[in-house]
Structure formats: structure tokens, C-alpha cells
Amino acid sequence: xxxxxxxxxxxxxxxxxxxxxxxxxxxxxxxxxxxxxxxxxxxxxxxxxxxxxxxxxxxxxxxxxxxxxxxxxxxxxxxxxxxxxxxxxxxxxxxxxxxxxxxxxxxxxxxxxxxxxxxxxxxxxxxxxxxxxxxxxxxxxxxxxxxxxxxxxxxxxxxxxxxxxxxxxxxxxxxxxxxxxxxxxxxxxxxxxxxxxxxxxxxxxxxxxxxxxxxxxxxxxxxxxxxxxxxxxxxxxxxxxxxxxxxxxxxxxxxxxxxxxxxxxxxxxxxxxxxxxxxxxxxxxxxxxxxxxxxxxxxxxxxxxxxxxxxxxxxxxxxxxxxxxxxxxxxxxxxxxxxxxxxxxxxxxxxxxxxxxxxxxxxxxxxxxxxxxxxxxxxxxxxxxxxxxxxxx
Ligand SMILES: Cc1ncc(COP(=O)(O)O)c(C=O)c1O
Numbered sequence: 523x524x525x526x527x528x529x530x531x532x533x534x535x536x537x538x539x540x541x542x543x544x545x546x547x548x549x550x551x552x553x554x555x556x557x558x559x560x561x562x563x564x565x566x567x568x569x570x571x572x573x574x575x576x577x578x579x580x581x582x583x584x585x586x587x588x589x590x591x592x593x594x595x596x597x598x599x600x601x602x603x604x605x606x607x608x609x610x611x612x613x614x615x616x617x618x619x620x621x622x623x624x625x626x627x628x629x630x631x632x633x634x635x636x637x638x639x640x641x642x643x644x645x646x647x648x649x650x651x652x653x654x655x656x657x658x659x660x661x662x663x664x665x666x667x668x669x670x671x672x673x674x675x676x677x678x679x680x681x682x683x684x685x686x687x688x689x690x691x692x693x694x695x696x697x698x699x700x701x702x703x704x705x706x707x708x709x710x711x712x713x714x715x716x717x718x719x720x721x722x723x724x725x726x727x728x729x730x731x732x733x734x735x736x737x738x739x740x741x742x743x744x745x746x747x748x749x750x751x752x753x754x755x756x757x758x759x760x761x762x763x764x765x766x767x768x769x770x771x772x773x774x775x776x777x778x779x780x781x782x783x784x785x786x787x788x789x790x791x792x793x794x795x796x797x798x799x800x801x802x803x804x805x806x807x808x809x810x811x812x813x814x815x816x817x818x819x820x821x822x823x824x825x826x827x828x829x830x831x832x833x834x835x836x837x838x839x840x841x842x843x844x845x846x847x848x849x850x851x852x853x854x855x856x857x858x859x860x861x862x863x864x865x866x867x868x869x870x871x872x873x874x875x876x877x878x879x880x881x882x883x884x885x886x887x888x889x890x891x892x893x894x895x896x897x898x899x900x901x902x903x904x905x906x907x908x909x910x911x912x913x914x915x
Contacts, residue, residue, distance in 0.1 A: 537600075537716055538784040545596030545777060546588070557592040559774045584767045593746070593777045600715035601728050603748035607761040608776075610768045612731020615745025616640045616709060617647075619727050620676065622760030623705055623753075626652030628675035633690060634881040635660045635683030637709060641877055659880045660688035661820075666698035674702060679725070680709035681718075682824070685836055685873045685891055686883070687811045689820035692827065696724025705753065711735075711864075716787055717830035726753045734864025735832065738779040738786055742772050786866075786896065790833030794894040797902060798835050806910040808840040808886035833894040834863045836873055839887035839913060846913045847872050847888035853912035856897060856905040863893035868902055870909075 546557040562583040567573040580587060586594075594606040609615050620643070624630055632644055634657040644655045658669055660683050670677075677699040681690035696706045707727040708720040714735050720728040730736065732744040745768075749757045761767075798812040810817070812835035813824035824831070839846055850870075851859055857870040873889035875882065890909075894902065 540599055541784045542781055544599035546592035557588055559770050560587040560589045561770050562587050584765050585762055589770045589773050593773050596777060596780055597746050597748055601748040602719055602721050604751040605754040605758055606746050606748040607757060608768045608773055609745040609766050611743040612711060612733050612745045613639050614766055615729045615731060615747045617643050618761060618764060618766055619707055619747050619757060622757050624648065624653050624675050627673060629654045629671045629673045630676050631656055631658050631669055631674060632678040633658060633660050633680055634878050635686055635688055636680050637684045638877055657879050660690050663691035664694040664698060666695045670698060670702040670704060674704045676705045676707055678707050682712050682813050687813050687835060689813050689823040691823055692723045692725060712832055713828055714787065716784060718828045721750050723827060726750050732776045733862060735783055735787055736776050736780050738783060738865060740862060740865030742775045744768055744772050744776045787832060789896055790894060791831050793899050794833040794835060796899050797894055800903060801837055804910060806840050806913055807837050809838040811836040836889050836891045838885045838889050841887045842913065843888055847890060849912040850890055850909035853908045854905050856901055866896045868895035868897055869893040
């Protein structure tokens, strides 16, 4: 089998094979299995004519190297995209495409359940630059058509929702947006391209915090943004204009993580589902917000569009407030209290929903988000029981 994932091309190749072999061709670099980690600003040209024409594959470190290309090509093979940019964080993977496509006077629709720093960027910098920002409910579906205005440029989606895990009807939203000439972007970090391929469902720009599952070890920040054919040129040109390139060691670490992402995700998925369904029967838990559970209001939509679930979901405690929330968190010994997710270790965070303007569903009690790591399920259950016991103590 050819070792270059791009040559493999066909959709028939299994996902773990694709993860293992996509991105670089070992025979481009003397047969070494992994690509070189190229530390570069300057790239030399053979002569003045080549310099004048910029007529060679690499011209300057900010515009791409064999290391960034290896990761970008591997992501393209997973996403089915025309091109991918690699940026220094997941947040940069949100802000750069927005800056690339919205202008003063444009209207931007963002799902109300979005990752909070995305909202913060829109409410501060984009508003200052003259962009009209409006938030819509995650369940809008085909109702998106009624929200589109003549100046709507981008519809920003994130599914499942940050912290509360509502699933969006991406094909219906994309249909309405495209009918009005708007672009659809999606933060697809939760599912990764293994469990949802946004471009296959009508999304134009797919965004990932590669910090999470691709990196997988809580030690790297990175983002990727992948575009379909018609939006790739503008995305890449904006990326070059902004100079927001990622460091080579971080890019390499994420490519390394990608090789094992399939097997890690399967484990995250299995453990998270086992714990989520067990939690539904636990005293002190009012609800479990995990779209792969049949009890979830958007389970049907998840089942229709996704082919797997990852390791993060939330629980709603049966009553109480911050005191109970803190009691739960402070009793945990294996779950760490810290932001981010997608790493090998389990984490818990208190959920804050005070920023929402339309998706303010009433909950029975405080919410806690759990990232299920690679530890043994029985140990994690015992830890959660310590938390639940502390709430009632
Ligand atoms: C859905 C989502 N998108 C983007 C990001 C940002 O990623 P990063 O931490 O790499 O900036 C996060 C981080 O938690 C996230 O949860």
C-alpha cells in the first residue's frame, strides 16, 4: 500500500488506517516514518528569478513547511477538505476564519450555546469592527431561514453545544444559509472528523481545537481550520495575512497524537457512555446531558448525523446551587478540576450559563461537566460517588 494518505485517496480505507498513514510520504525523507520537524523562518531560493516569481513549494516559514503540510494533509484526508490551515490554538481556529470572512456591516449569526470565548470574540472585537452579531437557539433547524437577513454573511454553528450538548440540525441550517448566500462554519471539536464530517453535511468551514482529542495529552495548544474548495483560497490568504502560524514542535505533537486518536476515542466513547448511562440511575442526579443517550432530546438528530460520541458530557444535580456544585467538585480525587478536555485524564468543571441570551433552559440544579479520560471506569464511578455523597452530606 502506498504510504501517502493523499495518494490513498479513496473513501474505502478504514479510519484507523487513514489515521496511521495520512499526511506525509516517508519516502520523501529517506524512508523515515515520521516527517521532519522543520524549524524555519527563512527558505532559500536558488536564484533571483525564482525569488522574483516565488516559484517554489516553500517560500517562508509563516506560509507552511513540510511539518505543517503533513498535519494539514492528514486533516484534509479526514475532513474531505480542499485545504487546512494550522493555527496556534483552538480559539485562533475560531477567530481566524471569522476575520477572514466577515466585514463591517455584515450580520453574523452564532449559536447561543457556543464556546464562551467565541462569544467573547464576537461581542468585543467583531462588534468593534462593525459586525452585527446575533445569537440563535441551537434547536433552530430550518427556522434559520427566518433569521437570515440580506447582510447575513456567516452562520456559526457548534454541535453538540458547549456544556449542554444540544445537537444542531446542520443540514437544515446549511440549506437555509446557502439559499441566502451565507457561509456556514462549524466548531466540530467534540466529534472530531471521525464521528462527524461537517463538509459532508453542508458546512463550508470546519473548525477544530486540536488541543483536545488530536493532541490527546493536555500538553499542546493547536487549532485546525479546513475549507471546501470554494472557500479555501480566501481562508489561506487571510491566514497568511494575519501571520498566525503554529510552532513546529506543537504541530508535530498533534500529528503524533492523530496516529492514535482513533483508538483513544473509542475508549473515551465507551467509558463516557458507560458512566453517563450509569449516572442516569444515581440518586442526586436529575439529568445527564449526553446526546448518545436515548433520553437526550436530540438523540434522534445525533443518531441521524453522527457515527460516534466522544468523552465529554454534563450532569444536572437534583437541586441545590453553587454550594452543592462545589461540594461535588471538592470531593473528587481522580477527576482534576481544570479546563479543557480530550486528554488522557478525567476532568470536572462547574458549568456557568450566565452568558446565554436565548438558550436559557431551566435546569433542576447546578451543572457539572465531566471529561472522561482513559482511566478505569470503576475507579471513575467510585470518584463520582464520592462527589454525589458530598452533595447530600
Ligand atoms: C468547543 C471548543 N472550541 C474551541 C476551544 C478552544 O480551544 P483552545 O483551548 O485550544 O484554545 C475549546 C476549548 O475548550 C472548545 O471547548
